[in-house]
Amino acid sequence: VVAGIGLAATFGAGVTAQLGAMRINEEIDALESMGIPPVEYLVSTRIVAGMVAITPLYSIAVILSFVASQFTTVVLFGQSGGLYDHYFNTFLNPIDLLWSFLQAILMAITILLIHT
Numbered sequence: 001v002v003a004g005i006g007l008a009a010t011f012g013a014g015v016t017a018q019l020g021a022m023r024i025n026e027e028i029d030a031l032e033s034m035g036i037p038p039v040e041y042l043v044s045t046r047i048v049a050g051m052v053a054i055t056p057l058y059s060i061a062v063i064l065s066f067v068a069s070q071f072t073t074v075v076l077f078g079q080s081g082g083l084y085d086h087y088f089n090t091f092l093n094p095i096d097l098l099w100s101f102l103q104a105i106l107m108a109i110t111i112l113l114i115h116t
Contacts, residue, residue: 004107007057012115015046019116043116047109054108058101 019042022028031038066088073084 003061008111008115011050011053012111015112015116043113046116047112050108050112051105054104055101058104062097062100 019028022042028038028042031041070081070084070088073079074081
């Protein structure tokens with residue numbers, strides 16, 4: 001959670017600073033004079049970029065959490081690997097994993113829309 005908040009704050013501050021600098025340098029006005037809608041052009045590309053960045057990062061975080069829980073259970077607590085795998089596969093519902101990814105994507109979209 002803390003890493004997600006830090007990533008959101010870093011990304012949001014960067015996007016806000018970049019858009020502010022573009023307004024000061026009259027780059028947004030140049031887009032308007034060429035007939036390109038600046039809000040759709042600038043915001044949509046940043047939302048797509050955020051989705052491209054957030055999805056693999058979240059996948060890595062989920063995989064690392066699974067590996068860390070297996071390490072803790074098997075190595076530190078001394079349970080057998082087969083027992084861990086049995087209960088892991090029994091109680092991990094793939095639908096829950098998909099809902100988790102959907103929730104991460106929706107939170108990322110919300111954060112990106114707030115910061116842009």
